[in-house]
Amino acid sequence: MAETTVKEKKSGLSFGKAERKLLTDPLNDNNPITVQVLGICSALAVTTLLNKAIVMAIAVVFVTAFANLITSLLRTYIPKQVRMIVQLVIIAFLVTVVELTLKAVSYPIYKELSVFIGLIITNCIVMGRLEAFAMANNAYKSFLDGLGNGFGYGIILIMIAAIREFFGKGSLLNFKIIGSGSEYLIDTNTSMLFGWYEPNVLMVLFPSAMFVIGVLIWIQRSWNKKLVDIS
Amino acid sequence: MHSTAYITRFVLIMTTIVAMVLAFLSFGLKPIHKKNEAVYNKKAILSAIADQLEGDYTKMTDDEVQGIFDKNITQEVINMEGTVLGSEDVIAAGYPGGRAEDIDMRKEKKKSDEDRIFPIYTYTKADGEKLYILSVVGNGLWDAIWGNIALKSDKNTIAGVAFDHAGETPGLGAEIKDNQAWVDQFKGKSIYDEQGNFVSVDVKKAGGTKNLPHAVDGITGATITADGVDAMLEDGLEFYEPFLKKNN
């Protein structure tokens, strides 16, 4: 995040406490996934492998930041009656840009993510931030808010994917760490210490994403008591 | 509240801008997309003969992949009777490119058997030995599965296979692509019995197939995908039988 700070300073815009809060708040206290419960759909489907999750996280950061920026710039011109559709068109436009770019840059990852790129459109984080923030704030603040929320989302995504890939397949970013076979760093066939270890296939199955997020929420709320649901 | 005229104007201007930017981007990137897709498909074919190639095909540049296809691989298209078709027949079947590599196996599967066409890639090794790569397609648990099967020059023994899938469960059905040890089982198995009858390669649930000539072990927890591979091999390879028998 240091990069962003430098860039903002160069452009002559102030970066004070309020702006910092816009970036850091969504990382914990107001995290899009674990607190606001937005954008779960794609969080679950793409987190089987770490590299997929990282690409997805970058795509979401790009879309939230620029959708926020564009909407904020246009906010006085957008007719109230059709504002939902206008926002959706802006998001769909950015997502198409992401899709076309990804298809040109890394075709195999494009193939693996398939429909889930398109589903960023209905990722409620993007829409939610446009409604709640960009429609009422200036462009610079909206851009930061978009970045912050994108990062908050991305971090959880990457965390879930790292947990699932490591325990499910014994690898990280396709670098084989522990498992049965000589291509792994720790070969469970020969290792004295880890001979008992067996990757848990359940972790790469769909339901485990739910368990992992559930437990993450549990941990976060045990630390951060003010988030506890009293209802 | 804005007037209807304003809304119409706003929406029209916005859609025009958006459509123009996207059209520009899409047509500009199209050559790259086409090339990426072609290389992706070619690598899928090469993956069936991965250990016969000089060098790791996954690390090859786009040009190197294209080079192998230009230099070492000849493409042919056949129909159900095993007759080799010319490019005009392939174009008539719905592929403007007119080559074997243009054939979409999933599209072919929806046609009736008589109308289907099949690609054959012949890879000639440095020592002159020929490998025949056949394409098959079938159904897994969730969606389509497909694969390329490489036969040695006796047109019977399997030199290597590679499978892929549209959406099998990671860790279970997806192992047909990811689990190299499982894929390697196919090497050395044969598709004809000693009398020369077509028997395919069975994917056996029980396991212990190491020394059987026409069977491999299944995948734990992915019976349906494994059955899909079994059926795909049996149905798919049978289509090539007239061709394989004819030129012996």
Add this chain to the structure above:
Amino acid sequence: MELVNIFIKSAFIENLALAYFLGMCSYLAVSKTVKTAFGLGLAVIFVLGITMPINWIINTHLLGESGIFKTDLTFLRFILFIAVIASMVQLVEMVVEKFSPSLYNSLGIFLPLITVNCAILGGSLFMVSKEYNFSESVAFGLGGGFGWFLAIIAIAAIREKIKYSNVPPALRGLGMAFLLTGLMGLAFMSLMGIDPGSISN
């Protein structure tokens, strides 16, 4: 029979909510009581059933190379799909409001939520990637909607009961809903082995 297969498959085996986890935002937000879950579930069936065929027509006859423009316009797919969904939702809302105020009262507040329900857009995108034809996409839409409806009713019923259980404070509410959905997903996985052909025949 093929259509019945697709219906059963999309409702139970490839359940949009419990196998692909689509539409989770509204699924978690609106599943505190069975009554509201019922309304949202109905609305999802309705909108999926309408938008799927329309998007199919757009995708095949407008965007494809064999469509009326004879060029590949698939880069407009996302925008047109979401526009169709948003305008259909709006249209349905207006029609329902005019002709059945009582239905509007129970369903109305959920309709705007549906535009951003990933299950709707996801359904349309899956339809494209699975290359369904027209009638198959209708069956897929209705089946998918029905499956989603079942899933949200089930979680709402469980959440109504679990309110009276002694759950650790930090896990209360949201955390528990996630764990429950995961368990339901596991339960639905056991339907995976079923061959839908053997049910409908």
